[in-house]
Amino acid sequence: MRGIDPVFGTVTPIRYRGVEGGGTGFFLNHNGQTFIITNRHVVYPDSGDENPTEAYVWFRDATNPGQAHRSTIRLMKDGKPKWYEYPEIPTEIDLAAIPLHPQLSSLDALEDEDQSPNSGSLAYTFDHFIHENVQPDQRVSVIGYPADFVDRSTWFPVRRNALISSPYGHPFEDRPFFVTDARMHPGTSGSPVVMESKNMMSLRGEVPDNRSKSIFLLGVHSATFYATPFEEDEGVEEDESEKGKEDIKLGVTDPTLLASFGRSLRVGLAWRT
Secondary structure, eight states: OOTOOOOOOOOEEEEEETTEEEEEEEEEEETEEEEEOOHHHHHHSSSSSOOSSSEEEEESSSSSTTTTTEEEEEEEEEEEEEEEEEOOOGGGGEEEEESSSSSEEEHHHHHHHTTOOOSSSEEGGGGGOTTTTTEEOSSSEEEEOOOOOOOOTTOOOOEEEEEEOOTSSSSTHHHHHHEOOOOOOOOOOTTEEEEGGGGGEEEEEEOOOGOOEEEEEEEOOOOHHHHHHHHOTEEEOOOOGGTTTTOOEEOOSSTSOOOOOOOOSSOOOOOOO
16 A cells, blocks of 8 residues: 555445444454454444444455445344354443455555555454553554545545543553543544554563554444443533533454443543553
8 A cells, every 4th residue: 555554444434325324444354354343333223223234335446545445245144143242241342343255455464575465455463452561652543434524535534643541551440441532523433543653652571573563453442322331420510512522432452342331521441452
């Protein structure tokens, strides 16, 4: 993807026929297969209406990554979801992994002189999860499609800057969250939270060669508009100007970990590695 930051090729919008809204997903290779990772509420809104059985996603041209073509993927088969989710309490775990065929090239193909990508869209691997010995800087990015704002000639996503706003590696509310400071919008649900290696503060030990990447995957952004797990302050009325604004941001780094929902705080939560 010459001349283009490769992170712009790792995500896709997720849209539905005749339905407004949607979200963002990113590609992940694991065990010889490519998955789209997104939030469960993107593919299963559970709003009382009939849930979508198909979704539109976009794949980039291998010879011209600035071009993207729309494809239809099936979400249901014989009335059952085709995506993977946490088997025990899926309604509380806001993640879904949708299997794709064929397999996409990984980001590693750009960093290995012996490899060349055979697809314009690129996938992360588990090796891109930030290693425990890497101390991240506060500066991270969220790559997605805010409020359906997109250049429809290329379908490239938008990079939104964010800050890690809690001590990384320490629990938040007794859960393995870290807090991010970012102003996000509907449409970015399912976006990857990433950090470039140049923003690495320090090493706390050795990092295996296969875990030393130019881009680290820290989490999955999630947003919702439902009840908050935080108690409201008694006697404090909500400012009318704040009603309806963006909700809390939640994320996870591992597709098997859970995310819960929250309400407007103008901060984000992400499961730490």
